[in-house]
Amino acid sequence: MSFGSIKGILHFHLTNFKKEMLVFFLLSFFIVFSNAAKFVDQISRQSSQLLVESQNGKMIRQCSCVEQNECVIDLKNQMSACFDNCFHKVKDAGINVESLKGCFHQKQYIVDDLVTCIQSTMKTCANSQDGKQIPYTDINIFFTKGEKKLHQQAEMFLATMGDSGRALIDQALDVGACIKDCVIQKNTGGYCFDHKRCQPLIEAKQASKSLKKCIKSIGWKNEASDLCECMVKAGVSEMGQYCSMLKTITGSERRGHRKNP
Secondary structure (H helix, E strand, O other): OEOOOOOOHHHHHHHHHHHOHHHHHHHHHHHHHHHHHHHHHHHHHHHHHHHHHOEEEEEEEEOEHHHHHHHHHHHHHHHHHHHHHHHHHOOOOOOOHHHHHHHHHOOHHHHHHHHHHHHHHOOOOEOOOOOOEEEEEOHHHHHHHHHHHHHHHHHHHHHHHOHHHHHHHHHHHHHHHHHHHHHHHHOOOOOHHHHHOEEOOOOHHHHHHHHHHHHHHOOHHHHHHHHHHHHHHOOOHHHHHHHHHHHHHHHHHHHHHHHOO
């Protein structure tokens, strides 16, 4: 429900994926029925496009693996704090907000698995602090453009499928916007990568392929199905009809895999 990605797709997608986790999974519940074959391609293509659009022509040193790891951990801690602080945006008398928040905390491993996959398929860091010069990416531009694209996707979905999910999507977008603003506020003096004067190396073409592979590897449809059930138990009753549809789709895929190993 939230839908992904911070300075390069490793840094970017960790932030964007976690920041917009509500929107990513919520939209995936719907998109899987109308446009499933194109969903992963669209996410990976848009992430690479955002990366290119956020580069301003400046150059910066490629981070060492030690520096990169320190900054990713710093960012994950910031995102967790902002996620908790922004969940007050969920306002519905029938929803157990703490239980709903727990549904997403239980899926924290998705972010970790995604980052681990990206790190294993792309050489984002150097062995020492003598890394080569690479294109500099502006995180705030990435945030702003990424948020606009999410809103556009949501409106396109609602125009196609109707307004039945508008209240849920609007709340998810509100939470995502709050998290974005929170992270930017925490880093008004510069992000961890800015202080270290380095960034991970992410090449757009390679990033698109790696991200596509990694999104598929985390089994996003099954994860969305599990999260959907958890949300219903937390009081988001509107999701019930979509949980049933997701179960049918993921169940069919599992049976297909068993027949065609």
